[in-house]
Amino acid sequence: MLGCGTVGGEVVRLLREQATELAARAGAPVELVGVAVRRPQRHADLGELVTADASGLVTRDDVDVVVEVIGGIEPARTLLLEALKAGKSVVTANKALLAEDGAALAEAADASGADLYYEASVAGAIPLLRPLRESLAGDRITRVAGIVNGTTNFILSAMTESGASYAEALEEATRLGYAEADPSADVDGYDAASKAAILASLAFHTRVTSADVHCEGIREVSAADIAAAAGMDCVIKLLAICERTPADGDTPESVSARVHPAMIPASHPLAAVDGAFNAVFVEAEAAGQLMFYGQGAGGAPTASAVLGDLVAVARNRTVGGRGPRESTYASLPVRPMGTVPTRYHVSLDVADRAGVLSTIAGEFARHGVSIAAVRQTGGRPDGGPARLVVVTHTAPEAALAATVEVIAGLDAVRGVESVLRVEDLGRKGVAG
Structure with missing residues (x-):
């Protein structure tokens, strides 16, 4: 095993406590023969198992499987490539590496005949x-959308329930251990973007990397945005949305992957996912609508997924089988974010005087963005400030961005307070 932090420590514990049961499930004893860490002195409880020589460990003759839980790109990539080239199967929870360079790992596994499993890289124990890779292999998946980061979901849930500001909710998440001292990977959306790349790759049989994923975080979500969502019978969630778009005229079939905060109907199952839990909503042509829900992070839940993969690899070794290989036969192009359509909720600080609304509406029309509803609050007879909310029909991202850029420069517009996407995600919910 590479690494022995929160997840690795739980893997060790479960391997020891469930040794007999794991042997029965795998068809052979599953024995931990070494643990590579940077500071062996901190892991005296592992005795002779602990080593600082990670490269030597992954190529040892008595090693069949390498479990990687150190995270990050390097040295994880180099070590896992060494292991795969040496014929060792790999179980990893490393979402960042898989999203950036999963193709290299898959190719190395194919070349040596080793297995590559990574269930723990997305949504913890779920x-x-x-x-996606096996049960739905006979179906065509059209969309995968969900909450895949527990930290941001905890923060947004706290803001919704208590009316707290983003800063207050983040402070609470940090105090309770849901947010790291540096929460950037979570609150800026990078963690979810890595997971979106993995989900899109599996769902659409196309290599999608983290660089292909449009990414926005939740730092700019305000208490006013939360209240505005409630007024529309919606809630705000940080979503990872991966979609397959059919060919249309001269436009070929394509895929898109994006991470951003969005308003979703309170009636949708994802709206009820609170706290640090994760949930992913899958839509397929034959299976219909499916939802996967549970603990998406934490030592024990993630270790559960790691051990599930470990048992699968051990079974393959015992009976002579091989795990599923990378499937990229579709090789669909990734759709530019500017062409991805959705609805928008735009909040503007404007002067309350005659002609302002018509001017703003004219700019929306000029850019081809249709307005579904307009609401104004505040304002004074002398032209004092007012809050103008515009909800659009479906429009391409680029058209909306161009509209907002022009509107922000109008004399009557004091500022663009927020721009949030509105995602319907199938209002009917999950098919029973």
């Missing part, structure tokens, strides 16, 4: 990747 069985999600295996159903």
